[in-house]
Amino acid sequence: MKCNLFIKKLDKRIKESLNEEEQTALLQIISELLTSNKLKIMAKLNSIEDFRYVFNRVFLDSVIENFNHNSPFFAKIMDDEKVRNLLKNYLLNEIFKQLKV
Numbered sequence: 001m002k003c004n005l006f007i008k009k010l011d012k013r014i015k016e017s018l019n020e021e022e023q024t025a026l027l028q029i030i031s032e033l034l035t036s037n038k039l040k041i042m043a044k045l046n047s048i049e050d051f052r053y054v055f056n057r058v059f060l061d062s063v064i065e066n067f068n069h070n071s072p073f074f075a076k077i078m079d080d081e082k083v084r085n086l087l088k089n090y091l092l093n094e095i096f097k098q099l100k101v
Contacts (some may be wrong), residue, residue: 007026009090021073022073025069025073026073026087028066028069029059029066029091030095032066033055033058033062033091033095034098034099036058038054038058039051039054039055039058039095039099040099042054042055043095043096043099044100051092051096052092055088055091055095056088056092059087059088059091059092063077063078064078
């Protein structure tokens with residue numbers, strides 16, 4: 001996954017740059033999504049439309065579980081629907097492509 005390109009795109013959309021801690025937090029979420037056994041199985045067995053339902057739940061669980069590590073960043077994800085949807089939709093497609101293989 002082209003994380004640096006995604007981070008730049010996200011920076012542009014939210015009109016601020018992610019600092020190093022926020023970038024690390026985002027990479028942690030990506031790592032958790034890519035290593036989720038549930039997502040691996042669902043990606044291999046389903047279309048992206050069906051995968052989306054499980055992905056959305058795992059994504060939110062990951063954000064909630066990591067909240068204490070970088071509260072301001074994760075609060076921004078939870079509080080700002082635009083940022084949350086941007087992240088979810090981009091990661092949905094990228095994670096699905098990688099796990100579908």
